[in-house]
Amino acid sequence: MMNISQQQAYLFALGYYKLMRKDGTPSIEGIGGPATRQAIYNFQLAHKKRPDGTVLSEDGIWGPATEKALREVIGNNEPPQAALKPVKLPQSTDDYKWVSIDDFKCRCRGRFCNGWPAEPHTKTLDLLEQIGEHFQRRIQPHSGLRCPQWNAHEGGAATSKHMYGMAMDFHLDGVTHQDLYNYCDQLLGDSGGLGIYPWGVHIDDRPIKGRW
Numbered sequence: 001m002m003n004i005s006q007q008q009a010y011l012f013a014l015g016y017y018k019l020m021r022k023d024g025t026p027s028i029e030g031i032g033g034p035a036t037r038q039a040i041y042n043f044q045l046a047h048k049k050r051p052d053g054t055v056l057s058e059d060g061i062w063g064p065a066t067e068k069a070l071r072e073v074i075g076n077n078e079p080p081q082a083a084l085k086p087v088k089l090p091q092s093t094d095d096y097k098w099v100s101i102d103d104f105k106c107r108c109r110g111r112f113c114n115g116w117p118a119e120p121h122t123k124t125l126d127l128l129e130q131i132g133e134h135f136q137r138r139i140q141p142h143s144g145l146r147c148p149q150w151n152a153h154e155g156g157a158a159t160s161k162h163m164y165g166m167a168m169d170f171h172l173d174g175v176t177h178q179d180l181y182n183y184c185d186q187l188l189g190d191s192g193g194l195g196i197y198p199w200g201v202h203i204d205d206r207p208i209k210g211r212w
């Protein structure tokens, strides 16, 4: 099967993938996220009925049927069957109540990137949503995504999860950082990264547990 970069490149070429860098080139980083799922979903919707009589399911997930359809569409120059209108996925970030995708925007203020060096991970968004839900408080973001230059500027680790949309530095109004840390620790269980700082906590969805 195609890797994520290949999926993004083809979906961009067909007009379905729309995440762009500041320099006007597509953000093809090989990291899946909401923009990639949306592109897959819109492709599936537009090319739902296949010439062999099969029907693509619109789930926003790349699989053999979607890949076969994409190769056919490219090979045959097939026009889309459905009008392309923005369609909201059930798991779209717009559905989050306590956090928003904009909270992740890189804070270099356009010095080094357009704010979106990568896509925020759904898993990270889900974690933050659960935290907000537990405390009934909105996430107060300090730093989400960091382009490599801004990460260096901020003194982030060379392997910082912030560069990949997997981390968030934040606090909650009216909740002590220690209470927040304790709940996050419980929520992450045997995985994830979690650190406590004078301004709040850092959380990320790394697979191997880290605490500091």
Ligand SMILES: [Zn+2]
Pocket (backbone or CB within 6 Å): 106, 107, 108, 109, 110, 111, 112, 113, 114, 115, 117, 146, 147, 150
């Ligand atoms: Zn930046």
Ligand SMILES: [Zn+2]
Pocket (backbone or CB within 6 Å): 143, 162, 167, 168, 169, 202, 203
């Ligand atoms: Zn951090």
